Every structure is written in structure tokens, then in C-alpha cells.
Amino acid sequence: MMSSISSDTCSPGADEARSLAEQAYRAIEDMVVRLDLPPGARLTENDLSQRVGFGRTPVREALQRLHYDGLVRVFPRKGIAVSEVNPLDVLVALDVYAAVERLVAAAAARRAGRAEEALAEQMAGAMARAAAVGDIGGFVETDKAIDRILAELSGNPYAARALVPLQAMARRAWLFFRRESDLAPAAERHAELLKAVCSGDAEAAEAAAESLVAHVRETIKEAVSRL
Amino acid sequence: MMSSISSDTCSPGADEARSLAEQAYRAIEDMVVRLDLPPGARLTENDLSQRVGFGRTPVREALQRLHYDGLVRVFPRKGIAVSEVNPLDVLVALDVYAAVERLVAAAAARRAGRAEEALAEQMAGAMARAAAVGDIGGFVETDKAIDRILAELSGNPYAARALVPLQAMARRAWLFFRRESDLAPAAERHAELLKAVCSGDAEAAEAAAESLVAHVRETIKEAVSRL
DNA sequence: AATAAATATATTATATGCAATAGATCTATT
């Protein structure tokens, strides 16, 4: 009977049953973003197949998604490479990121209620703690979680979808260029964004989103100026 | 030697050698957007395989891209369906479309020069003629060409990339809901956008982009009000 | 006749095999 419209455009949630291709995507995306697979690293479908334990097909499908996301480059019949982190490119991408993230933040603020406050504070706390201890893994994990929450809260799956590759790129670039001292300010910006959203003030949320992107921009510009 | 950075994030140009998967994507995308495969139509990988003349693998890869674009829905082990045109969803997507398209229009305006004027006028003319004669095929073709030109001119491949699914969705919805009388105004909006971009006036270009999206919005709202 | 179980069918998900090709290595020729 084909059922009525379930609003999901695409990806299954965190705990749902996932295809091997989906698992492969998440695994490889994570390795790329966390710089575990560093920029420029050469990959082959076979390597990754064995690494994640699935056949070539799901890995190949994952790699195509990563290619669309701009995280890897495919050289036909030559191999695959993790994309370089080009700071000028990232700055260009950040313009798009800012525009869409503002929209998401504003929409989320308009829809947020008291119910979200607890979760938001929990996230802000987790991120602040991770930052204080220098726990990069935890920081990134919380960052991803916050992005998921805002996307969900915004009620705009199209914005969320557009954001996916931009977030991946921004996150990776930030991780690549960041210094130890950037952790705490970033956590602070996230906390302010969450607070603005929960307060229901759309304009404040937009400003907070802009401020967050500005921080990333500055981190990258500073790194460039050090070259 | 792996060559230096070629700025392409992804898709090959119009005339370059294309993989079967790329060809399949373009063919099926076109059929979906032009409503040749109508909303709700049931598909199978095998059907499409035979229809486009390739094996299942490239068709499957194309379908996955279309899935990410939101043009088809995949029901695991049940089949595939062309997405319905949900006007409320489209209106949500148009908010994102507007935000990104404004950015693209502004960037294109800042980078446009005298060289582009001829092409722009040619495009505007082609679209106006198609509209006058009621040549939907030609209209859509020109519309796509204009989008490609603006994306190229903007110098922001990330915005262009984000726009792809939004343009497909907006185009399809517009084709679905439009009436004969919408053709000419749409062509007019496109012409104004092109003119604003070529004039180098970023603010005017943004306004023109907004006006174009507003026209789509109105077309859809009107259709909804007729239901 | 109605219902439940069993079976068949349709379809995607995954694995694997083969083809095409880019690049590296080896060989022969001068």
C-alpha cells in the first residue's frame, strides 16, 4: 500500500537497523573528519573493504557519498584520495554554511520549547567538559550531536541535508587547523547558540550561528597567516 | 604524480567522457524532473536498467544519488518510487533554495563582466521564445542551462552543489503546479536575474533571485489554494 | 467459506567475477 509520506528524506536514525553501506559510510566519514585518515591519504576500495569487514559494494557506495560530500576524490582506475584541506576553499564553503546554518538556527529557535532546555544544557556541559580536558574525540562527538539536534529541531530537512557536507568540511578543517586554545571558545560559541535557540529568540540564534561560523573562519585565517 | 588540485568537487562537464552511472543519473533525473516519470510512479532497478540500456550497477548508483536528492524513495527489497510532490515540503525547501540562490546570485554579480552579457541575453531570449511558444522542453532545458551558468559564474562550487537537489525539487514542483500563464512571468524573472547579475549589482541580483523564488512560491501556493 | 500455513515470486542488498585502463617494470635495441 506504499504508506503515506514519512518525512524522512534519507538517512536512518542512530539506533535503527542500518545497511552495510550506511555503516561503511559512517565509519569512513568519521575517520576522514577526525583526520584518522589524513588529508591526501591514498585509499583503495579493497583496503577499506578489509578494514571495515564488508564487501566492495557497500564500501564503494559509501565512497561515492563521500565523493559527493567532497571528502574524497576518485581517480578512475587509479585510486582514491582523501581530499586535501584547502583553507581558501573552506572559507568559500563557510559562506554557504553560514547562510544555511542561520536559517536552521532561526527555525530551531522558533520551534524550541522548554522541553529542549535540559538536553541543550546537557550538550553544552558535555562539550565544555570535553574542551576543558582536551578530549577531542568527545568534543567532536558532542559537536555532531548538537548539529543533529538543531537539524531535527529546525524542522527543515532540506537545510539539514544541505548542511551535511558543509559541516563535515568545516569540522575537518577546524580540527586540522585548530590549536589547543581554540577548544574552549568553540564550546562557548556552541553553548551560546544552544541557549539562544532554547530562548526562542530567532534573531539571537542567527547571530549566535554567525558567531560560531566566524570563529571557524578566524581559526582558519589565523592558521593561514601562520604559514 | 596525482596532479595538482583541479577545482571540481564532483561532476564532469557537459561534453566530457562520462561514466555509465553519470549518464544514467542524468537520464533518470531528467525523466523525473520533467514528470515523464510522474510522482508516485513505481520503479525497479531492472526496469530502468533495460530502459537506459546499462547494467544494474550504474543504474543503482544513479538511483542512490537521486535518493539523496530526494527525487526517489527506496523501499528496501520492495522497490523504488518517484517521490510525491508535496507542496508544503516544497515551500520549506524553497526557504533554503532562496538563501543559497541569493548567495550565488550575489557572487555571480560580483564576478560577472562584459563577456557574460552576450550569453545571458541569448539565454533570456531562448527562454522567452520557449515560453511564448509553450515549448516546455526547451524552457526546462534553458532553465537548467541558466542555473549552470550562474553556478559557474558564482565561483562557489559548494553553493552550487547544495543547490542541485533544491533546484531539481523546485523545478519539478513548478512544472507540476504551473499553468500555461506561468511560463512568461517565469521567463521574465529569469531575464531580470541575468540582467542584474551581468550589471554587476550584487544587491539587485539578490533581489532578482528572491523574486524568482517568490514566483515559484506563489505558483505553488496558488495551486494549493485551488485544491 | 474462512483462515492459517506453506510456497512461490519479486525486489533490493551484497559479493564476486570480468573488463578496461593507468602506471610501473622489465626487455630489447641502438
Add this chain to the structure above:
DNA sequence: AATAGATCTATTGCATATAATATATTTATT
């Protein structure tokens, strides 16, 4: 020794076979 050609190797692109599963159909039972 240097170079051109040939051959080998690695790698993705594509096709196809198999597995898993959802749905439809049939059959048996009451």
C-alpha cells in the same frame, strides 16, 4: 647507457550471481 616498446600489476567500472526479505499466491485445514 638511454630509450622505446612490451608486459605485468593495481585499481576502479561494470555486470552478474547469490542472499535476504517482503509480498502475493496457493494450499490445506477446520
